[in-house]
Amino acid sequence: MATIKYPSGIRRLAYSAAFMVSIFAAMPGAASAADPVSLPGTVLIKTEYDFDALVSRVEKAVAGHKMGLVAQASASRGAAARGVKIPGNAVLMVFRNDYAVRMLTASVAAGIEAPLRIYVTENADGTASLAYRTPSAVFAPYKNRALDEMAKELDAVFQNIVRDAAGR
Numbered sequence: 001m002a003t004i005k006y007p008s009g010i011r012r013l014a015y016s017a018a019f020m021v022s023i024f025a026a027m028p029g030a031a032s033a034a035d036p037v038s039l040p041g042t043v044l045i046k047t048e049y050d051f052d053a054l055v056s057r058v059e060k061a062v063a064g065h066k067m068g069l070v071a072q073a074s075a076s077r078g079a080a081a082r083g084v085k086i087p088g089n090a091v092l093m094v095f096r097n098d099y100a101v102r103m104l105t106a107s108v109a110a111g112i113e114a115p116l117r118i119y120v121t122e123n124a125d126g127t128a129s130l131a132y133r134t135p136s137a138v139f140a141p142y143k144n145r146a147l148d149e150m151a152k153e154l155d156a157v158f159q160n161i162v163r164d165a166a167g168r
Contacts, residue, residue: 040137041134041137043131043132043133044129045129045131046123047130048127049127050128051087054165055088055120055128057166057167058162059092060164060165065160066096067094067161068097069094070093070095070115072092072093073090073091074088074090075089076090076122087121088120088122088128089119089121090120092117092120093117095115099150100114102146103147103150106146107142113139116133116158117133118132119131130162132162134158134159135151138151139151
């Protein structure tokens with residue numbers, strides 16, 4: 001696999017995301033993927049796959065639906081590198097440039113929402129779950145018709161990615 005050189009700002013973003021994931025995972029009483037989530041538009045799916053298999057299936061489904069895996073952060077992999085074992089978790093950040101251009105044309109402020117995220121977590125029984133917020137829920141606060149139209153398209157894309165990854 002070729003090594004990709006990213007500008008320092010993207011590296012800092014990836015490190016920041018990994019740091020935030022590790023902080024959240026280490027918080028006492030932090031919600032697990034099996035806990036109900038109160039944010040609007042959150043979809044949670046428990047699968048029969050183990051953590052590594054589900055991450056791989058999400059990566060393949062992202063590529064299969066012609067989206068880009070922009071970055072990935074995993075507190076469990078970072079912890080493992082330090083000799084600490086915690087349940088598997090990974091945030092897969094997904095987007096595509098044509099959507100980015102449309103999003104920014106509609107609202108520069110909405111740029112903070114990209115890339116959209118799919119969160120994979122390991123369950124106590126050895127299976128894994130995935131969670132994501134529907135793009136329409138993510139972009140709804142901007143009350144922008146062009147964003148809403150784009151988000152509806154992305155809702156279908158993410159629904160298909162998750163369906164394929166979860167094997168449903």
